[in-house]
Amino acid sequence: MSAPSEIYIDALAYGGAGVGRLDGKAVFVPGVVPGDWVLFRPRREKKRYIEGELVFIASAAPNRIDACCAVFGKCGGCHWQCLPYAEQLRWKKNLLQDFLVRQAGADPNAELAMRAAPNPWHYRSRIQIKCRRTPRGFVMGFYRANTHFVVDIEECPIAAEALNGLLPQLRGCLADCRHSDQVPQIDLAIDDEGARAIVVHFIGSDPQPVVDAVLPICKAESVALFLQQGRKETLRHIHGDPALHIHPLREGELKLAYPVGGFAQVNLDQNRQLVAELLDCLGNVQGLRILDLFCGMGNLSLPLVAAGAEVTGVEDFAPAIDWARSNAAAHGLNARFVHAPAERILASQPDISWDVVVLDPPRRGAYDVARELVRRAPERIVYVSCDPSTLARDLKPLLHNGYRLEHAVGLDLFPQTFHIESLVLLKRV
Numbered sequence: 001m002s003a004p005s006e007i008y009i010d011a012l013a014y015g016g017a018g019v020g021r022l023d024g025k026a027v028f029v030p031g032v033v034p035g036d037w038v039l040f041r042p043r044r045e046k047k048r049y050i051e052g053e054l055v056f057i058a059s060a061a062p063n064r065i066d067a068c069c070a071v072f073g074k075c076g077g078c079h080w081q082c083l084p085y086a087e088q089l090r091w092k093k094n095l096l097q098d099f100l101v102r103q104a105g106a107d108p109n110a111e112l113a114m115r116a117a118p119n120p121w122h123y124r125s126r127i128q129i130k131c132r133r134t135p136r137g138f139v140m141g142f143y144r145a146n147t148h149f150v151v152d153i154e155e156c157p158i159a160a161e162a163l164n165g166l167l168p169q170l171r172g173c174l175a176d177c178r179h180s181d182q183v184p185q186i187d188l189a190i191d192d193e194g195a196r197a198i199v200v201h202f203i204g205s206d207p208q209p210v211v212d213a214v215l216p217i218c219k220a221e222s223v224a225l226f227l228q229q230g231r232k233e234t235l236r237h238i239h240g241d242p243a244l245h246i247h248p249l250r251e252g253e254l255k256l257a258y259p260v261g262g263f264a265q266v267n268l269d270q271n272r273q274l275v276a277e278l279l280d281c282l283g284n285v286q287g288l289r290i291l292d293l294f295c296g297m298g299n300l301s302l303p304l305v306a307a308g309a310e311v312t313g314v315e316d317f318a319p320a321i322d323w324a325r326s327n328a329a330a331h332g333l334n335a336r337f338v339h340a341p342a343e344r345i346l347a348s349q350p351d352i353s354w355d356v357v358v359l360d361p362p363r364r365g366a367y368d369v370a371r372e373l374v375r376r377a378p379e380r381i382v383y384v385s386c387d388p389s390t391l392a393r394d395l396k397p398l399l400h401n402g403y404r405l406e407h408a409v410g411l412d413l414f415p416q417t418f419h420i421e422s423l424v425l426l427k428r429v
Contacts, residue, residue, distance in 0.1 A: 016079030016418040035061025076145030103392035106405040120415035133181035191244035197224040267413040285309040293342040293359040298324040365390030
């Protein structure tokens with residue numbers, strides 16, 4: 001085994017690790033912050049960098065703080081609890097700026113703002129609890145980083161408190177339940193109206209004992225219950241309201257329904273900030289023809305319609321389109337929703353032009369869509385991203401083919417972690 005080496009940590013990397021240098025190579029060490037002097041042991045060495053594991057902190061950074069979570073450093077969820085929140089925001093802004101300028105080629109003078117979360121704790125409206133029956137009993141928690149080892153938890157400080165309140169009850173009812181060893185995961189969710197839902201994943205052939213154990217909790221707590229035995233299409237409604245709801249606008253009556261197990265942003269407060277940023281950066285949208293790609297259940301589409309735009313929403317997941325249409329009808333909003341892959345709708349309708357194209361793709365990004373947008377050349381493009389690395393990749397062909405970065409904003413939907421949500425506005429030159 002290699003002997004430990006001492007380095008000074010002077011930066012943070014996207015991915016959460018601290019960054020130092022040794023013999024001209026960058027060294028990435030998890031669990032440290034800028035200002036720490038640490039001893040690390042190499043875990044993997046490449047030509048230009050080293051991935052290390054922390055041995056111990058020889059001298060702590062002046063602004064290092066104690067993490068509030070009992071399993072911080074063991075659970076793979078949070079990365080920066082030992083860093084004050086203001087510093088987390090500063091580093092997220094720096095990282096986003098670096099992706100936009102150095103990797104995508106954006107103008108370094110373009111406006112970039114960072115929006116803090118109203119509450120950096122208890123913000124997650126959805127969590128996935130991993131479960132294992134062990135000799136120590138029924139374990140519920142999260143995976144240790146880069147493993148399938150379940151770190152047992154009593155509560156999660158970034159999960160909504162109303163979800164944490166369900167954990168001891170679920171642990172109690174499943175501890176002695178027959179077949180609970182065939183429950184690998186339990187999903188918990190809460191919506192903008194306080195409604196909660198539980199999805200129990202089951203990999204055996206007889207889920208009834210597990211359903212019978214959990215159902216009394218759901219009835220007593222007014223929580224919806226679902227059972228999933230395999231892929232998402234096996235999801236079965238057992239009890240309670242089958243839908244959850246978000247309020248995407250800070251003011252007004254717009255309420256959007258989506259199915260339990262469907263996608264909505266995990267930070268409901270910051271989702272309203274995201275929608276507000278979209279409306280603000282576009283200004284007056286009255287009469288504008290807007291194409292919303294990866295529209296889901298209408299989170300961005302319907303606020304735009306409510307503001308006066310003519311919107312076509314496109315989504316490849318058919319059930320989400322059904323919910324988007326239902327949400328539009330419930331509010332008397334005239335929007336067109338199409339079930340199709342995003343790149344196909346652009347290629348298949350060459351005679352239709354849009355004033356603005358909005359896209360909010362999954363983490364993998366939308367490179368093929370970006371290349372098609374170069375050809376279609378709408379006046380403005382708004383790209384919402386949850387991964388700055390794929391954002392930079394997708395922006396590059398646009399910024400090198402007639403677009404400039406007009407405005408960018410980072411939104412902290414994920415405090416205590418390295419993850420960054422962002423919204424960028426491109427304008428055709």
